[in-house]
Amino acid sequence: MDALSHSGAIMKVKLLHDPNNKRSRGPRPTTRIPIRPRRRIPPAKFAVKSDAQKQDHRYYHHQEIDFSDPNWKPKFQRDFENRFRLPHLTDIFPDAPTIPSTFCLKMRTPVTGDFADWYPSDEKWHGYINNSDRVLLKVIHYSSPTSAGAECIDPDCTWVEQWVHRAGPREEIYFKPEEVKAAIVTCGGLCPGLNDVIRQVVITLEIYGVKKIVGIPFGYRGFSDNELTEMPLSRKVVQNVHLSGGSLLGVSRGGPGISEIVDSMEERGINMLFVLGGNGTHAGANAIHNECRKRRLKVAVVGVPKTIDNDILLMDKTFGFDTAVEEAQRAINSAYIEAHSAYHGIGIVKLMGRSSGFIAMHASLASGQIDICLIPEVPFHLHGPHGVLRHLKYLIETKGSAVVCVAEGAGQNFVEQTNARDASGNTVLGDIGVHLQQETKKYFKEIGVPADVKYIDPTYMIRACRANASDGILCTVLGQNAILCGSTKH
Numbered sequence: 001m002d003a004l005s006h007s008g009a010i011m012k013v014k015l016l017h018d019p020n021n022k023r024s025r026g027p028r029p030t031t032r033i034p035i036r037p038r039r040r041i042p043p044a045k046f047a048v049k050s051d052a053q054k055q056d057h058r059y060y061h062h063q064e065i066d067f068s069d070p071n072w073k074p075k076f077q078r079d080f081e082n083r084f085r086l087p088h089l090t091d092i093f094p095d096a097p098t099i100p101s102t103f104c105l106k107m108r109t110p111v112t113g114d115f116a117d118w119y120p121s122d123e124k125w126h127g128y129i130n131n132s133d134r135v136l137l138k139v140i141h142y143s144s145p146t147s148a149g150a151e152c153i154d155p156d157c158t159w160v161e162q163w164v165h166r167a168g169p170r171e172e173i174y175f176k177p178e179e180v181k182a183a184i185v186t187c188g189g190l191c192p193g194l195n196d197v198i199r200q201v202v203i204t205l206e207i208y209g210v211k212k213i214v215g216i217p218f219g220y221r222g223f224s225d226n227e228l229t230e231m232p233l234s235r236k237v238v239q240n241v242h243l244s245g246g247s248l249l250g251v252s253r254g255g256p257g258i259s260e261i262v263d264s265m266e267e268r269g270i271n272m273l274f275v276l277g278g279n280g281t282h283a284g285a286n287a288i289h290n291e292c293r294k295r296r297l298k299v300a301v302v303g304v305p306k307t308i309d310n311d312i313l314l315m316d317k318t319f320g321f322d323t324a325v326e327e328a329q330r331a332i333n334s335a336y337i338e339a340h341s342a343y344h345g346i347g348i349v350k351l352m353g354r355s356s357g358f359i360a361m362h363a364s365l366a367s368g369q370i371d372i373c374l375i376p377e378v379p380f381h382l383h384g385p386h387g388v389l390r391h392l393k394y395l396i397e398t399k400g401s402a403v404v405c406v407a408e409g410a411g412q413n414f415v416e417q418t419n420a421r422d423a424s425g426n427t428v429l430g431d432i433g434v435h436l437q438q439e440t441k442k443y444f445k446e447i448g449v450p451a452d453v454k455y456i457d458p459t460y461m462i463r464a465c466r467a468n469a470s471d472g473i474l475c476t477v478l479g480q481n482a483i484l485c486g487s488t489k490h
Contacts, residue, residue, distance in 0.1 A: 073158065080162055084165070134164065135165070136163060137314065138162055181270050186276045187255075191306050191308045191319065192323035195246070195248050214268075221255045245465045265292075265299065278307045285303050330458070331458040332405060334456055338454040340401050345452045348436055348456070350408055354408060356409075372391065372402070374405070411432045415435050437455040
């Protein structure tokens with residue numbers, strides 16, 4: 001139960017704060033990402049880049065790199081390792097005693113008195129992860145910055161190994177399971193797979209021998225609202241919870257202050273907190289961790305990244321994304337049928353994706369029925385010779401119908417900005433779907449071409465559902481690693 005041994009947000013790859021993501025609110029996580037370095041022209045430390053170069057995403061941007069230094073590469077690697085160093089209980093309690101791990105795949109039942117001193121015997125089991133194990137973050141060696149998809153640290157695209165901690169059970173832990181009270185909280189919006197993660201966290205905790213497990217209702221709000229009581233959790237309670245969508249514990253945005261949350265944790269005797277959420281939620285988790293360190297509390301704060309948009313930097317995939325893409329197929333197929341069955345039919349589908357268009361792009365590719373896909377990452381024009389409306393006219397003339405998929409965050413420069421924010425601090429977006437529908441009708445009316453425009457917005461339907469098989473497996477791994485994954489013992 002290595003998560004029982006470590007203080008700090010723990011994952012295979014630590015959740016990162018994206019400074020360009022407006023969803024983040026509250027204290028910022030201390031972990032930073034390497035950003036793109038500017039090209040250097042000796043003897044100046046930085047060169048002035050053209051507008052085209054500034055938009056080039058092939059270079060990391062890090063102001064402390066001086067590429068004229070022959071030792072810049074090992075310095076960068078040391079800096080990278082320091083920024084990805086996971087917090088550890090021994091940072092505050094250097095003499096914290098360890099005990100043999102109570103987790104072993106050879107023994108799937110909880111710890112009992114059948115073991116000497118309540119812990120497994122010294123029988124060797126080669127299933128533990130060494131604290132020095134690392135995982136290579138980047139596996140492609142780009143030979144040139146002009147290679148497709150190249151991500152380079154310096155203008156010469158020098159190969160630099162970047163390693164992160166390997167997840168898995170460690171041989172020693174720092175908390176006695178019988179002394180642990182673990183709490184789980186789900187924050188932000190819903191996401192397919194939340195119940196799967198909750199289930200696996202509870203089951204794995206019980207395998208370690210933890211008896212006191214509770215759920216905090218409705219996000220961080222549950223720490224301060226006296227009308228909300230914690231929910232006792234056990235394998236019996238969560239056994240079939242993964243068969244339903246949503247969150248067993250409920251979700252909410254915002255919540256009390258950090259000091260109030262930590263006060264509540266102390267009063268309840270919680271010494272392990274599992275936080276399931278996105279950028280803002282993990283900013284709060286990081287602040288909780290820092291407050292616990294400040295008070296010298298022996299508390300582990302464990303983060304499990306959650307976002308349906310699949311937009312966490314340096315992570316291959318987030319749970320719930322595959323399910324959302326699969327559910328989006330229904331809306332796209334309906335739009336295709338409506339458009340294909342009508343004279344000069346045009347179907348428009350708006351999908352989730354505030355700052356990234358992964359759902360829209362993957363759903364479009366998977367369906368094979370989309371003619372135009374609009375995402376936040378790629379600017380576009382509505383009018384003009386290279387505009388979306390002109391291309392729709394071409395599609396109607398050549399195919400007789402067309403289907404458009406647009407992410408909710410795309411084309412915000414075309415809609416009115418209110419500057420309003422929701423409870424999580426996210427900017428309230430303008431409705432690009434309705435705007436596109438109206439502009440399409442207006443355009444074809446002006447050019448005298450009849451067009452039958454149908455607009456479909458599935459909104460929350462793609463997330464308020466049970467996780468599919470792919471996400472179910474990912475959630476199981478994340479739930480286990482939330483317990484098993486720990487930082488290197490320093």
